[in-house]
Amino acid sequence: MSQDFNAAYWQQRYQQNQTGWDVGAITPPLKEYFDQLENKALRILIPGCGNAYEAEYLHQNGFTNVYVADVAEAPLQRLQARVPDFPRHHLLHQDFFLLQGAFDLIVEQTFFCALNPDLRAGYARKCAELLQPNGKLMGLLFDTTFEKEGPPFGGSREEYRLYFAPYFDFLHCETATNSIPPRQGKELFMEVRKLGS
Incomplete structure (x- = not known):
């Protein structure tokens, strides 16, 4: 893979509005999941x-x-502009693989598919590292292959299981039923819990 998908690459994509993955709102599967969470x-x-x-x-x-x-700094600045009372210290301008902390829930939405596929096993490991006992990773993964070279990069349920199974119990991993129309039948809803919890 010749392209280096680094901070400069993504900053440029945002500055030039080359953000075809951006649907301009929260997607229905994530909204529905969040709506059933009781612990704020x-x-x-x-x-x-x-x-x-x-x-x-x-x-x-x-x-x-x-x-x-x-x-990339641009999307963080956009969030701050849209939501001025969002806590500034919760905006982390940082490489995911260098993050520290302990979280109850990690939300996946078009990040995994943007990574160089060589980093997928490391992504699964890092998610487990960042989660507290009983912590969960949930979100949407593309269940398709793309004609053009990525990002986004596609994949399959079987492939994803290989990455996540060493660190997580699978609670859900099935075709999302409420995807937006362009992604209908091409997304998996996944919810996994950190092993040993």
């Missing part, structure tokens, strides 16, 4: 958060410990 004090991390509509939704619905991380 959960420590939630959204890595590779992009424009972070998920964080905005959670914040507006009373969740007080939502953290977002991105290597």
Whole structure:
């Protein structure tokens, strides 16, 4: 893989509005999941958060410990502009793989598919490392292959199980039933719990 998907690469994509993955709002599967969460004090991390509509939704619905991380500064600035009372110290301008902390929930939304596929096993390991006992990782993964070279990079349920099974128990891993129309039948809803919890 010749392209280095580093901070400069993503910053440029945001500055040039080359953000085809961005649907401009929280997607239905994540909204539905968040709506059934009762503990508003959960420590939630959204890595590779992009424009972070998920964080905005959670914040507006009373969740007080939502953290977002991105290597590009532009999307973090956009979130701050849209949601001025979002805590500044919860905006992490940082490489996911260098993050520290202990979270109850990690939310996956178009970050995994943006990573060089060589980093997928490391992503699964890092998620487990960042989660507290009983912590969960949930979100959407593409269950398809793309004609153009990524990002985004596709994959399959079987492939993803290989990455996550060493660190997590699978609670759900099935085709999302309420994806937005362009992604209908091409997304997996995944919820996994850290092993040993």
